[in-house]
Structure formats: structure tokens, C-alpha cells
Amino acid sequence: MNYIFPETKFVRENNKDTQIDHVTSEIYEFMYSKPNTDEEKEEAMDLYHSIETLFRIWERQGVDMDAVRQKVFEKNRARGYYTTCEICEGKGWFFGQKCIVCDGIGVLKDGKVEDD
Numbered sequence: 018m019n020y021i022f023p024e025t026k027f028v029r030e031n032n033k034d035t036q037i038d039h040v041t042s043e044i045y046e047f048m049y050s051k052p053n054t055d056e057e058k059e060e061a062m063d064l065y066h067s068i069e070t071l072f073r074i075w076e077r078q079g080v081d082m083d084a085v086r087q088k089v090f091e092k093n094r095a096r097g098y099y100t101t102c103e104i105c106e107g108k109g110w111f112f113g114q115k116c117i118v119c120d121g122i123g124v125l126k127d128g129k130v131e132d133d
């Protein structure tokens with residue numbers, strides 16, 4: 018799996034159940050943060066971080082989280098949830114700002130590339 022944070026000590030200290038309790042506490046902290054503030058965004062990121070730790074605990078137990086990720090990706094692709102790239106006619110999708118297939122930076126609008 019690709020993670021955006023370093024591994025926390027909780028990967029070795031917590032088990033799946035204690036980490037799920039932590040994820041739950043982070044959900045509450047996010048829910049009760051002040052809307053439209055830095056705090057709201059930071060609490061959302063804390064939640065994300067806590068979920069990464071849960072994924073790492075599962076990986077230590079031998080779960081193939083890349084396979085889980087792939088399954089969820091295929092399911093949501095079939096549902097049409099992903100932004101598809103108009104430049105390469107729907108062959109690619111976006112991680113960050115660029116299409117993974119054609120390296121395009123946006124979708125075609127009136128024949129022009131929109132770079133937002």
C-alpha cells in the first residue's frame with residue numbers, strides 16, 4: 018500500500034479492535050470540530066491517519082490491502098464514480114492533478130484544455 022504518513026508506533030502497540038476504537042474517536046472529533054476552520058480539516062486528516070494505521074495493522078496480520086484496494090477500485094469504477102479523462106477519451110483517471118494515462122492536466126472544454 019502507498020501511505021501518506023510514516024508508520025506510527027500504534028501499528029505495533031494496538032490490535033485491530035483497539036485501532037477501530039481509535040478510528041471511532043477520530044470520527045467524533047471530526048464531527049464535533051468547528052465547521053469551515055483549520056481544525057475541521059486537521060481532524061479529517063487525523064481520521065485519515067488513524068485509518069492508515071488500521072490498514073497497516075491488517076497488513077501485519079497478512080491481509081493483502083493492495084488487493085482490497087483493487088477490489089474497491091474495480092467496484093467503484095463499474096459504478097462510474099471516477100472522473101475520467103476526456104483528453105485520452107476515458108482511458109485514464111486522476112491521482113493528484115494529472116491523468117495517469119496521458120499526463121493531461123484537465124478535461125477538454127470547448128476543445129480547450131482547462132488547467133484547473
Ligand SMILES: [Zn+2]
Pocket residue numbers: 102103104105106108109110116117118119120121
Ligand atoms: Zn488522459
